[in-house]
Amino acid sequence: MPTVDFQWVGSRYPTPLATPVCYRGFMLIYAALMASTCLIAGSDDLQSRPRVQFEAAASVSSIAPGTPFDVVCRFVVPPKWHIYWKDPGTGGLATKVHVQPPPGFKVGKVRFPAPVTMLDPTGPVNALDGRVHLAVAMTPPTTLAVGSEIVLGVEAEWLVCKEACFLGRGEATLRIPVTVKPGSATAAATWIQSLPRPIEKRPHTTAELRPGPVLRISGPCDPAGSPIFLLESRPGVSVGDAVIHTKTGVFVMEIPLGYDSGDSIGQPPRIAGLVRFGVGRGDPAWEVDFPFTPER
Amino acid sequence: MxxxxxxxxxxxxxxxxxxxxxxxxxxxxxxTPIPAPSAKAKVGQKAPAFSLSDTDGKQHALKDYAGKIIVLEWFNADCPFSGKDGRRSVHATGRATAVRKQLKIVDPGIVYLLVDSTAHRKTKPDIIATDKAARTQWKIDAPILIDFDGKVGRAYSAKTTPHMFIIDEAGVLRYEGAFDDNQRNADRDDTTNYVLAAVKKLKAGEPPSPSHVKSWGCSVKYGL
The missing domain is CATH 4.10.910 (30s ribosomal protein s13; domain 2)
Structure with a gap:
């Protein structure tokens, strides 16, 4: 599977974001850390291109007509480097995956893991590092011929950054046999078990739009951490400060929504993002994605 | 009143x-209501004042261009979305030149200024030399202002290269954001340029719509 890295671009020196309220103090520490980094890092180190490993695999060993499965993309990012979430933040480039299916297949949206939110001098950056797994849900047509083999082309594009940044591209081709019933789950299926799922699937949790409009999410707290909302920015959509109440093990999060149709560039109002419990790797995160009607 | x-x-x-x-x-x-001056640039308010010298040492102040529409483009000669060679570069692909020509047709008096706030791991003479070379290479017929201390970039909250700002004849910021809707594919021929669209609206006496589109590109390489 060819992997090509080229050019440098983007943000550098991102640092894990603590909380917005300690931004100023954080920047002082950040500046000190960066100053020391500048003394240590040589220019050759800045210019060396990291090798991001890219591969794609199906979540099952064989597919069945009409039965959904996932195409899983795996990126292995070298230590201290990162690529970008679907909303990269103030700079950078969202990681893109494109699956070219045979005729009749339905292709779902790309599912991302929860990012690590880091701080660049221009603002927060949503990064992905280490082993990164993205999934694309595929639904084959019911007319697929059993005994045949399908060929899927997968393309990915990413920006990998540490101090300098490089654009990278990867391609993969999957050949998957078609059987009456789906084959066994592959290792790739386990890679995506921890991807965020829709908030509606979280037990005892409700998410609803209320007049305002306000997105109200409530449910049981999680020992991993306090709930926070990470916005996936959409044209024309703005959010106010989330108000979060916690009482007797239940949280209520209310997020005021705004919409400027003039800035929407033709896209309808939708609120999307993640409800996260803790910001550590593997901490629970749930997807939010709702259309809403702005008040006039 | x-x-x-x-x-x-x-x-x-x-x-x-x-x-x-x-x-x-x-x-x-x-x-006419006069919007209050703003320390930080905000659409609908007076644009922050600045005075910067270009790569040839000529001074450019915002007040010098009072009464004219001003387009500011944040620039970095080493950024492949901005001044570096490549299929995503607004300059290397000729998209920036094309827009400047079209803007001149829409408004012959328009002022187009590039601003470079790059300072990370470079000296000011380095920046000036690199920008001069890029200006020649890409035939940029607009001055590149050097904002080495990043004060102007921070006042405008310039985040990426490119990041575009449009100031109207009254000195009010009317648009900030993306150059166009073509971040990835330079071969597209259905690109919408938000700057051109905004200036056309202004010349027609209408507020730009959109007045903000999230900018894309390299992050501005401010010094620390």
Whole structure:
């Protein structure tokens, strides 16, 4: 599977974001850390291109007509480097995956893991590092011929950054046999078990739009951490400060929504993002994605 | 009408009526509201003032261009979305040149300035030399202003290269955001350029719509 890295671009020196309220103090520490980094890092180190490993695999060993499965993309990012979430933040480039299916297949949206939110001098950056797994849900047509083999082309594009940044591209081709019933789950299926799922699937949790409009999410707290909302920015959509109440093990999060149709560039109002419990790797995160009607 | 203006006109009308000079006072023209100056750039408010020298040492102040529409483009010669060679570069692909030409047709008096706030791990002479070379290479017929300390970039909250700002004849910021909707594919021929669209709206006497589109590109390489 060819992997090509080229050019440098983007943000550098991102640092894990603590909380917005300690931004100023954080920047002082950040500046000190960066100053020391500048003394240590040589220019050759800045210019060396990291090798991001890219591969794609199906979540099952064989597919069945009409039965959904996932195409899983795996990126292995070298230590201290990162690529970008679907909303990269103030700079950078969202990681893109494109699956070219045979005729009749339905292709779902790309599912991302929860990012690590880091701080660049221009603002927060949503990064992905280490082993990164993205999934694309595929639904084959019911007319697929059993005994045949399908060929899927997968393309990915990413920006990998540490101090300098490089654009990278990867391609993969999957050949998957078609059987009456789906084959066994592959290792790739386990890679995506921890991807965020829709908030509606979280037990005892409700998410609803209320007049305002306000997105109200409530449910049981999680020992991993306090709930926070990470916005996936959409044209024309703005959010106010989330108000979060916690009482007797239940949280209520209310997020005021705004919409400027003039800035929407033709896209309808939708609120999307993640409800996260803790910001550590593997901490629970749930997807939010709702259309809403702005008040006039 | 603010309190001071109202009080002034009340005094004028009172004086005129009492003195019998004007039986029925002519209503004053409605004063154009002047948006308050803003330390941080915000659409709909006065754009932050600046004075920067370009790569040839010539000074450019915002006030020098009063009465004209001004386009500011944040620039970095080493960024492949901005001044570096590549299929995503607005300059290397000729998209920036094309837009400047079209802007001149829409408004022959328009002012187009590039601003470079790059300072990370470079000296000011390095930046000037690199920008001069890029200006020649890409035939950029607009000055590149050097904002080495990043004060202007931070005042405008310039985040990426490119990041575009449009200031109207009254000095009010009317658009900030993306150059166009073509971040990835330079071969597309259905690109929407937000700057051109905004200036056309302004020349038609209408507010730009959109007035903000999230900018894309490299992050601005501010110094620390």
């Amino acid at each position: 603010n309190i001071t203006t109202r009080a002034t006109w009340s005094a004028v009308i009172f004086t005129a009526v009492v003195s019998g000079v004007v039986a029925t006072p002519v209503p004053p023209p409605t004063p």
